[in-house]
Amino acid sequence: MSRQRAIATEQIHHAYRAPEGWEAVPVGVYKASTVLFKNTADLHKPRPRDGLSYRYGLHGTPTSYTLAARIASLEGGTHCLLTPSGLSAVTLVSMALLRPGDEVLVPDNVYGQNRYLTESWLPQFGITHRVYDPLDVAGFKALLSEKTRLVWLEAAGSITLEFPDLLALVAACRERSIVCALDNTWGAGVAFKPFELAPGLGVDISMQALTKYPSGGADVLMGSVVTRDAALHERLNHAHEHLGYGLGQNDVELVLRGLPSLELRYRAQDACTRALAAWMAQRPEVARVLHPALPDSPGHAHWQALSAGGAACLFSVVFQPEYGPAEVDAFVDALQLFGIGYSWAGPMSLAVPYDMRRSRNLGLPYPAERIVRFAIGLEAEADLRADLAQALSVLRPR
Numbered sequence: 001m002s003r004q005r006a007i008a009t010e011q012i013h014h015a016y017r018a019p020e021g022w023e024a025v026p027v028g029v030y031k032a033s034t035v036l037f038k039n040t041a042d043l044h045k046p047r048p049r050d051g052l053s054y055r056y057g058l059h060g061t062p063t064s065y066t067l068a069a070r071i072a073s074l075e076g077g078t079h080c081l082l083t084p085s086g087l088s089a090v091t092l093v094s095m096a097l098l099r100p101g102d103e104v105l106v107p108d109n110v111y112g113q114n115r116y117l118t119e120s121w122l123p124q125f126g127i128t129h130r131v132y133d134p135l136d137v138a139g140f141k142a143l144l145s146e147k148t149r150l151v152w153l154e155a156a157g158s159i160t161l162e163f164p165d166l167l168a169l170v171a172a173c174r175e176r177s178i179v180c181a182l183d184n185t186w187g188a189g190v191a192f193k194p195f196e197l198a199p200g201l202g203v204d205i206s207m208q209a210l211t212k213y214p215s216g217g218a219d220v221l222m223g224s225v226v227t228r229d230a231a232l233h234e235r236l237n238h239a240h241e242h243l244g245y246g247l248g249q250n251d252v253e254l255v256l257r258g259l260p261s262l263e264l265r266y267r268a269q270d271a272c273t274r275a276l277a278a279w280m281a282q283r284p285e286v287a288r289v290l291h292p293a294l295p296d297s298p299g300h301a302h303w304q305a306l307s308a309g310g311a312a313c314l315f316s317v318v319f320q321p322e323y324g325p326a327e328v329d330a331f332v333d334a335l336q337l338f339g340i341g342y343s344w345a346g347p348m349s350l351a352v353p354y355d356m357r358r359s360r361n362l363g364l365p366y367p368a369e370r371i372v373r374f375a376i377g378l379e380a381e382a383d384l385r386a387d388l389a390q391a392l393s394v395l396r397p398r
């Protein structure tokens, strides 16, 4: 008679296996630190980190491999690395591609944490940087040098939403064989295809904060780095391995769950955002509204030429000079449906007042002591408009 195992042993080594052949709409959530091998021969087999085999939970499970493949398709790329946040995706690209003596270019409107990384972290590795005006192609070209190894692009820019001439910037990088990486969080793979900006012309790397549109839930942090180039992917993969970036598979599940509704949400939020941006632009309290679809927004023509009409859920408002920082802050406090907080593309609309004077090297063509960046969620447009109207009614000159 076989020996009876203790409860714990029995529970850990239970013989039951669920029947094969399970098919359902969602992907299963597979979690692991330990991945089991069949035997020692199986253990000793080489397993490159190429997304085709399993070795250790940190490298991925069927759940995260599935997400990586879907994000690669969304962006129009072939290889994807997932990271624990959008910022860690930015860091991965810069750390993987830059060496002592190299220089990196960032636009003046770059995502704030990328600027911070570039200005205060990379110098300790002997990596220098230049800041370019995203709307000045000639000035950009003049900054490219033998030392330039990486160019960051953003379309549209964080907060101030300038839309650069991506085609010209990418073509200039291509001429000099400089790797260009787009932070494509705004476009999300919907507004335009980063690897096919024009026939035969695209970025080398498209990075996204999956935290924003792909998740859509305001409940998860994640990032992605997509390429079409196996050798470039390998360099990024190498850094990814050393940085030890891992993902919680429940978080991966949340993003997988968001993807089927990604385009619907993008288009619905886009329509609502444009309606509210146009409405705000008519208000006497407002000096200008920044949104690439508005004809007087910086880079509007570049957006129009490229994006086939898609735009993210962001617009920013510059108030008339009689409204100072305290008055603008009071307006934001008076909003009832708009939360005050960072991130965007989730269900709740958000408003954040920014003092842009400290976050720009090259200045802005409008007073930048206080601008308010709105992120439009999924609430009804009429309710959001009514909320904006009641908060404007309490706005008083300084």
Ligand SMILES: *Cc1c(COP(=O)(O)O)cnc(C)c1O
Binding pocket: 085, 086, 087, 088, 111, 158, 183, 185, 186, 209, 210, 211, 212, 221, 222, 223, 343
């Ligand atoms: C939010 C954001 C990031 C960083 O994403 P996190 O997941 O918050 O770290 C990077 N770039 C842009 C443009 C973003 O909006």
